[in-house]
Amino acid sequence: MATTNSATKKKPAVRAADADGTEQRLLREAAHLFRKQGFAGTSTRELAAAVGLQSASLYHYMESKEDLLYAICVSGNQLMIDAVTKAIEGREPIEALYAAIRAHLTTAIENRDVYLTTLAEVKSLSPRRRREVQKTRQGYAEVLAGVVERAQEAGDIRTDISADHLMLVLRNLLSWTLFWFRTDGDLSIEQFADLGSKVFLEGARA
Amino acid sequence: MATTNSATKKKPAVRAADADGTEQRLLREAAHLFRKQGFAGTSTRELAAAVGLQSASLYHYMESKEDLLYAICVSGNQLMIDAVTKAIEGREPIEALYAAIRAHLTTAIENRDVYLTTLAEVKSLSPRRRREVQKTRQGYAEVLAGVVERAQEAGDIRTDISADHLMLVLRNLLSWTLFWFRTDGDLSIEQFADLGSKVFLEGARA
DNA sequence: GTCTATATTGTGATAGAC
DNA sequence: GTCTATCACAATATAGAC
Helix, strand or coil: CCCCCCCCCCCCCCCCCCCCCHHHHHHHHHHHHHHHHCCCCCCHHHHHHHHCCCHHHHHHCCCCHHHHHHHHHHHHHHHHHHHHHHHHCCCCHHHHHHHHHHHHHHHHHHCHHHHHHHHHCHHHCCHHHHHHHHHHHHHHHHHHHHHHHHHHHCCCECCCCCHHHHHHHHHHHHHCHHHHCCCCCCCCHHHHHHHHHHHHHHCCEC | CCCCCCHHHCCCCCCCCCCCCHHHHHHHHHHHHHHHHCCCCCCHHHHHHHHCCCHHHHHHCCCCHHHHHHHHHHHHHHHHHHHHHHHHCCCCHHHHHHHHHHHHHHHHHHCHHHHHHHHHCHHHCCHHHHHHHHHHHHHHHHHHHHHHHHHHHCCCECCCCCHHHHHHHHHHHHHCHHHHCCCCCCCCHHHHHHHHHHHHHHCCEC
């Protein structure tokens, strides 16, 4: 973040070195618990304990438990839009495809609690909010679709399969990774991104 | 489960044409609600209503709500083991790979409630039962791994990437499909299986 | 095999003191 | 901004009649 740490800042002594504020901690712990136990499987008392508060104190930061899930789901999709958009800018089509795959996977794993909750717990939102989140999710799909389409137009990837259909396969490749990847395993997420790109582009055939 | 199918009390004249018994209906509705709302998000009252009983009556068929989830998760994995094992038997390696992909996807979609619950709600089981389910899941992984390894040995698919790594990509391709596939869309699951096989084997490169 | 009634604990959320 | 105390109700599960 490009926040100015200028000593002349008017806000009362907000130093860049300050650790997460309580609101940030709350969101982080909520994402963590929602991922591990599901939204419905996480009580406000549990959440409060994780943050180090009484459950009543949570309501200083949120209006309801569902608010928290909504905030997480929106930020999860926005996170991916920002990361992939930034990763592809200024790149030639085929390089942009590689960069998008890598950026998606590294960002998703680095923000695993948030993004897995985003993917797996939308169902727990009210219909209205679920639709809102699906709109931000669609926004991300369009970013990825653009990458695939430009690679097709540049003649880098096959056009006998529609961009939509290639996208279905690509998103399968990307999304499920969150569910099994172990950061303590012998395969780094960058290595898996390379592996995935390779198989997606070259195929598994001998 | 509170199944007591011991031979001591075998009911006479059980016809194959009989519609689902109450126990089967209970399992089916549980899988449906667990998929839509999650395990923790589904109450025993809701479940009872879906089956057409009072919540207390459920306890004639189960010992606890978790029992139901456990039964679903075990049967989900067994379902896939059976389907894919049968689909590949007697087939040459590369044909077995195609058949496995197709059998996985069609079986998963036909039993979507059960299999999606199996994949997404294991986390809601007690540690002991979670481990048991992961064992049956590992059994299925071995079936698929055998298919990939035999295709490598036959020279049908590349060996510069290990079977384990090819499996990671293949399982991504297969698993995420459950989360977005629409049976009322313009793409049948068999068509998607063909699409997936094609991209997995040939690659997306022009 | 299904019911009514209920025990017991847990839940999201609020009131109001400090 | 955090607390204690509490409300109103929903949760899983049991008891025992029919």
